[in-house]
Amino acid sequence: MARADLKNTAAMNRAAEGRVSLPAGGTCRRHEPGRASHEVARNNERRLAGASCKEPPARGAKGGGSLWHQPALLDLLADVLFAFGIVGLAWAALIALQRLPLFPLREVVLTTVPQHVSAAQLAHAARTAVSGNFFTVDLDTVRSSIEALPWVRRAFVRRQWPDGLAVTLEEHEAVAQWRHLNGEAALVDRHGEVFDAELPEEAPALPVLSGPPEAAGELLARLASFDEQLAPLGRHVAALSLSPRRAWRLKLDDGVAIELGRDEERLALAERLARFVAYYPGIKARFGAFRSADMRYPNGFALTGVERAVRAQQAATAGRKS
Numbered sequence: 001m002a003r004a005d006l007k008n009t010a011a012m013n014r015a016a017e018g019r020v021s022l023p024a025g026g027t028c029r030r031h032e033p034g035r036a037s038h039e040v041a042r043n044n045e046r047r048l049a050g051a052s053c054k055e056p057p058a059r060g061a062k063g064g065g066s067l068w069h070q071p072a073l074l075d076l077l078a079d080v081l082f083a084f085g086i087v088g089l090a091w092a093a094l095i096a097l098q099r100l101p102l103f104p105l106r107e108v109v110l111t112t113v114p115q116h117v118s119a120a121q122l123a124h125a126a127r128t129a130v131s132g133n134f135f136t137v138d139l140d141t142v143r144s145s146i147e148a149l150p151w152v153r154r155a156f157v158r159r160q161w162p163d164g165l166a167v168t169l170e171e172h173e174a175v176a177q178w179r180h181l182n183g184e185a186a187l188v189d190r191h192g193e194v195f196d197a198e199l200p201e202e203a204p205a206l207p208v209l210s211g212p213p214e215a216a217g218e219l220l221a222r223l224a225s226f227d228e229q230l231a232p233l234g235r236h237v238a239a240l241s242l243s244p245r246r247a248w249r250l251k252l253d254d255g256v257a258i259e260l261g262r263d264e265e266r267l268a269l270a271e272r273l274a275r276f277v278a279y280y281p282g283i284k285a286r287f288g289a290f291r292s293a294d295m296r297y298p299n300g301f302a303l304t305g306v307e308r309a310v311r312a313q314q315a316a317t318a319g320r321k322s
Contacts, residue, residue, distance in 0.1 A: 094136075103134040107164040114169050116151035116197070122167070125149055134163060150197040153189065174199065176220065179210040181244070192217025211242035218242075222269075226250060229273050233280055261296035275301065 108126045129145035139157045146155040156168040172189040194216050209219045239251040248260040263269045272295040291305025
């Protein structure tokens with residue numbers, strides 16, 4: 001009896017103190033022995049409700065570090081997308097403006113009269129190069145297309161209100177023919193520039209130059225200098241060539257070839273040609289004709305083709321006597 005009384009007394013004491021026991025399922029069981037026990041049970045229920053209502057963070061979230069929680073990054077992305085949109089709209093507007101039939105180009109006006117370029121050639125070059133209207137046409141493209149024509153050295157293109165293009169041409173002025181080392185033909189202008197074109201049939205005969213293309217200006221200058229030296233003989237250069245080893249050879253209008261060799265300080269080309277000019281009248285008087293003269297010797301020269309000329313002259317004399 002004593003042990004039973006003690007157990008009942010302990011249970012009564014725990015109930016009086018307001019203690020609450022929680023089972024494994026998490027459901028609150030309240031004892032209602034008094035006011036204190038009610039308050040303790042209410043507090044326990046609040047803690048359990050808060051623990052059960054709190055939602056776990058989403059999988060992959062890092063505590064507010066996602067894109068949607070970064071306003072500065074979103075603003076930057078929006079600005080970039082807006083800029084791309086503006087560029088795309090501007091490009092589309094430009095393409096649409098080029099295709100609209102507004103301010104079309106209707107004519108090409110030549111401010112100079114060309115000597116070698118025909119109107120049909122210019123019209124074709126302009127048609128293939130013109131794209132767009134009066135404001136959007138690319139003048140550099142039109143200029144390049146016209147400068148690709150034979151005989152055109154430079155072209156100047158500008159807009160002419162309200163619907164035209166004004167074109168000014170500078171044509172090549174051919175002063176000599178050109179022979180590439182591989183035998184292909186071209187022309188040389190007075191600026192020493194080699195260009196591809198064909199001489200008109202009625203054009204006068206021009207001297208023929210041959211050598212490396214980069215030496216065209218030098219060949220043209222030598223041509224003028226040699227012609228000046230040959231002027232007292234009444235002769236001029238019909239052909240002038242420069243070999244890859246820089247040896248000079250010229251041919252006169254009467255068919256005589258002159259080998260001058262390489263230009264050297266101790267024996268310049270001008271001195272060798274001056275020696276030929278000095279002896280030329282005597283050679284003609286004595287032999288009448290010869291095929292070539294080799295002026296590469298320091299104190300003299302060698303003639304070829306003289307023997308044939310002498311024999312021909314002797315045969316002609318014998319025929320007259322008979």
